[in-house]
Amino acid sequence: MTTTALPRSVLVVGSGGREHALVRALLASPAKPRVVCAPGNAGIAADVPCFAEAADDVARLVALTLREKIEFVVVGPEVPLALGLADKLLQAGIPVYGPKADGARLEASKIFTKQLLLKYSIPTAAAGVFGDAPAALEYLRSRPVPIVIKADGLAAGKGVIVAQTRDEAEAAVRAMLETGKFGASGRQILIEDCLHGEETSILVVVSGRDYVILPTSQDHKRIGDGDTGPNTGGMGTYSPADVVTPELLARIERDIVAPSVAAIGAEGIDFRGTLFIGVMLTAQGPQVLEFNTRFGDPETQVVLPRLATDLLSVLWAAAKGQLRGMTLGIKPDHAICVVMAAKGYPDAYAKGDVIRVPEKLPPGVTIYHAGTARNAEGEIVTNGGRVLGVTAFASTLQQAAANAYAACDAIECPSKYFRRDIGARQLSRG
Numbered sequence: 001m002t003t004t005a006l007p008r009s010v011l012v013v014g015s016g017g018r019e020h021a022l023v024r025a026l027l028a029s030p031a032k033p034r035v036v037c038a039p040g041n042a043g044i045a046a047d048v049p050c051f052a053e054a055a056d057d058v059a060r061l062v063a064l065t066l067r068e069k070i071e072f073v074v075v076g077p078e079v080p081l082a083l084g085l086a087d088k089l090l091q092a093g094i095p096v097y098g099p100k101a102d103g104a105r106l107e108a109s110k111i112f113t114k115q116l117l118l119k120y121s122i123p124t125a126a127a128g129v130f131g132d133a134p135a136a137l138e139y140l141r142s143r144p145v146p147i148v149i150k151a152d153g154l155a156a157g158k159g160v161i162v163a164q165t166r167d168e169a170e171a172a173v174r175a176m177l178e179t180g181k182f183g184a185s186g187r188q189i190l191i192e193d194c195l196h197g198e199e200t201s202i203l204v205v206v207s208g209r210d211y212v213i214l215p216t217s218q219d220h221k222r223i224g225d226g227d228t229g230p231n232t233g234g235m236g237t238y239s240p241a242d243v244v245t246p247e248l249l250a251r252i253e254r255d256i257v258a259p260s261v262a263a264i265g266a267e268g269i270d271f272r273g274t275l276f277i278g279v280m281l282t283a284q285g286p287q288v289l290e291f292n293t294r295f296g297d298p299e300t301q302v303v304l305p306r307l308a309t310d311l312l313s314v315l316w317a318a319a320k321g322q323l324r325g326m327t328l329g330i331k332p333d334h335a336i337c338v339v340m341a342a343k344g345y346p347d348a349y350a351k352g353d354v355i356r357v358p359e360k361l362p363p364g365v366t367i368y369h370a371g372t373a374r375n376a377e378g379e380i381v382t383n384g385g386r387v388l389g390v391t392a393f394a395s396t397l398q399q400a401a402a403n404a405y406a407a408c409d410a411i412e413c414p415s416k417y418f419r420r421d422i423g424a425r426q427l428s429r430g
């Protein structure tokens with residue numbers, strides 16, 4: 001493996017807990033790069049300089065990169081990738097970690113991905129593609145329930161409905177295809193058979209035909225304890241996910257990761273970024289639920305602290321096409337992230353509530369900021385649905401969970417809400 005000199009300055013694009021974790025991991029690089037962020041949040045701004053450029057303002061981000069003489073850009077969220085931020089940066093001669101628009105389509109179009117998976121015989125649920133309601137409703141009648149209705153395009157995690165009854169499924173189809181809920185994202189839909197099992201997030205650093213698999217993790221998507229209530233962006237994670245045994249990971253690599261990376265290359269896409277594969281561990285084996293083309297949030301908060309290898313070297317190698325031969329060091333410790341959200345999320349919630357984090361936190365606890373800002377008095381306040389990622393690192397998941405929850409209880413905020421059972425499934429397996 002040949003590696004060009006590491007970049008001396010890095011811009012992280014985004015404003016969530018994922019980006020705070022990326023910033024911290026890049027700051028920890030022995031290469032000591034200058035790290036900056038746009039637009040960031042109150043916690044990121046306490047660590048590195050932040051610029052006001054919005055994460056989806058491609059032209060301004062490119063201008064910022066040139067103005068600040070940034071040598072490497074790491075893109076957090078999917079929207080700028082789908083808008084072609086990586087394409088524009090590359091045209092300006094700036095290396096970037098994150099796929100170009102052609103690769104970002106793997107997240108921005110669920111139909112595109114489903115067709116790719118089926119073309120290359122990669123395990124995934126059977127599905128039909130529809131653009132008009134009568135045909136979709138007729139197909140629905142031929143399938144068992146529960147059944148899954150998906151808007152084709154980006155919908156901030158809200159475009160998937162797992163319908164338990166026919167009425168619910170029909171209503172979802174009509175909402176997307178007749179009422180225009182989700183706008184252009186829902187003009188075409190997938191109707192997909194429901195898979196059953198445990199989910200796991202497999203994050204893969206991809207560079208063309210080469211890849212390395214990051215530590216395993218499991219997310220908790222529903223808002224309520226016991227996986228109840230509506231889906232969210234993710235309410236908590238832990239890593240490693242012990243349900244993914246080494247044998248199972250080898251099978252996931254053989255049946256899903258390797259053929260997916262090969263398929264993407266075969267389609268002429270030079271993908272350099274994170275391929276985040278949502279996998280359902282079914283009784284018939286692992287199957288693909290979805291692709292994302294970025295780091296997961298809050299997966300990143302538990303995956304990066306477990307990396308023993310310098311993150312900057314890994315992302316730079318991927319961006320420069322020099323990943324071949326690289327192996328990752330992974331720490332044996334357990335990480336957990338409990339998302340502290342604003343009460344009401346994922347529906348309407350208040351902003352501007354003061355957050356007080358105690359000076360002294362339990363050992364191994366790191367607070368990643370997501371939806372936070374400073375008020376006129378300089379206090380940290382809530383500024384989004386997911387507010388903090390309370391992350392703990394310890395030699396056992398049990399200890400990590402105890403420390404994370406002790407920190408959650410000690411943080412003062414009138415509108416704080418968090419799940420009490422992050423990691424419970426793995427803990428109860430004993």
Ligand code: AMP
Nearest residue numbers: 125148160162192193194195278289290
């Ligand atoms: P997606 O954005 O496609 O991952 O969907 C969001 C969530 O919906 C997933 O994390 C699953 O919990 C659920 N989901 C998606 N597709 C299916 C499926 N075919 N069967 C069961 N659940 C699904």
Ligand code: GLY
Nearest residue numbers: 233234296297298
């Ligand atoms: N935590 C799931 C996601 O980032 O999409």
